[in-house]
Amino acid sequence: MPHSHDSHAPAGCQHHHGRQHIYIYSPSGAVRDKAAFKRGVARLQALGHEVEIDPDALASHQRFAGDDATRLAAIHRAAASGADVALISRGGYGLTRILPGIDYPALARAVEQGMRLVGVSDFTALQAALLAQTGAVSWAGPALLGDLGCPGEPDDIMLACLDDLFTGQGEGSGWRLGRDKPLADGRPAMPDGYIPQATLWGGNLAVLVGLLGTPYFPAIDGGVLFLEDVSEHPYRIERMLTQLLLSGVLARQQAIVLGQFTDYQLSAHDKGFKLQSVIDWLRAQLQIPVLTNLPFGHVPTKVLLPVGARVSLSVEGRDALLYWGHVH
Template sequence: MTRTHTIEIVAPSGYPPDMAAVERGVARLRAQGHRVSGEDVAQRRYLRFGGTDAQRAGDLNRLADPAHPLPDIVLALRGSYGAVRILDLLDYAGLAGRLAGAPIAICGHSDFTAIQLALFARAGLVTFGAPMLTANFGAETVSAFTDACFWTALESSEFTVREPVAQCVEIDVGGTLWGGNLAMIAALVGTPYMPHIDGGILFVEDVNEHPYRVERMLYQLHHAGVLARQRALILGDFIGGKLAPLDNGYDFSAMVEHIRTVTGIPIVTGLRFGHGSDLVTLPFGARARLQADGEGFSLTVSGHPTLA
């Protein structure tokens, strides 16, 4: 049984198309004994976004206000699109000054990856690639795997993710763990919000992207020199991409093998991270050790904020 925590909902991207999912998510977290606030952000609407740019940036900037009580967990409402619109509105100095070293877990994935990249690049803050309110905690059926991984990651000073997915590479490397949604990472290359990470372990995922589009984004990271600086690349879930007869045998596996050849860095596959129902929680900016062989792989993580 997890300990009880204070959870604050933020809406940095889109608004929820299904308010029932919001209600389910909040109810489930409260049923576990957690104190949830901020769910009123789900009522905001501005075009396709969960509020104006100023409102959505304000959700995060209030964490820099000494008068605002810090929650244990900051939980993104949902993804979609909109985070890049508020990157230049965030109070990075204020957030770094108040949150650096604090036992606080800032959580989300998908479009939220843009926020995570920026917070690490500009404020040095470690955040969590993690479930969100509507898609995960508010799903009609909550994944037990997702729920267990979330609380293990947030409440443990060190944890290990193991997957019995046979790998064609044998590696044992360590480095800074970082990543998230591939489209968001590729979009921020060359901007002040893209962290420069040497010797990292990069994990990526995406949804509704054809393999050639995934390849193109990986080429963007390759040509920009990002992949060459990493010790390994971990591929999470890439669901929803539809093949066509024109592909003529070009599928996700063929694309991965090509990227292996082009980049020359170890690539591990089969991480349950992305837009599927099962989602492992990973700290962006933590220390990690990745071991892989023909039996599977393990990822041991430490050095991240741990909730008391």
């Protein structure tokens, strides 16, 4: 079995042999926390990287980082920058409404020349659209403010994964599955198995579902779909999963991998209906595995995942491994 992430990159190790040109831009929400922005930039510089900041990274129009034209221009400047990594300042909302204006071939060319586009949350819209329009691979991973600009120390595993991306060492991510009871029909919740080849895709559930029926929703058959969300009550998560289910998307995949679903409030009205109820219900609807506990989402500990890349997935007991080292 290929080694999991932890075995070759001790959490928090800094290799320092991958000085990167990192371009910071703001395609979604306005940056309100300037201190976090500065901390994030300073941390990247302290790791030895060259940080280039887009001229409109701190622009503000309503809730957005500048009006639509400003943010489109920022995306295209990032693509033309020649940087090794284009990293978003933050998510929020704002990409979906400008998807028709993005020059996808220009982004795909930048990726072909070695640029890694990295982001999370609202960035799912651009990642899905890029994949649907060109097949180019981008990276689901940290954002500058929330992950590198956090008040305390950034998460060790996130930093080690980021370093792997910088140095081209990243080959996969291993994690521990949740402890789930067998299904009603006796099937194990997460059966042992191996998927030799699948396209990895997904991201933020709400953002992805918002693209259904548009030219920006990837038509992926036999994929591994990963999902996360924040501040969505389990019934809303279930309703969005139902939309993917009823539209035939879920049954066409080889596996569904659930990341972290955080920051929601249950109420007395729920009477025991919780996130696990949604997971149990989803498993009952599908013949494919639904895996849990992927360290990805609106949480400090997040792995980096290549959206649109060919991966293999293995499950052995409570150990799961997504592996893409063979892709390069």
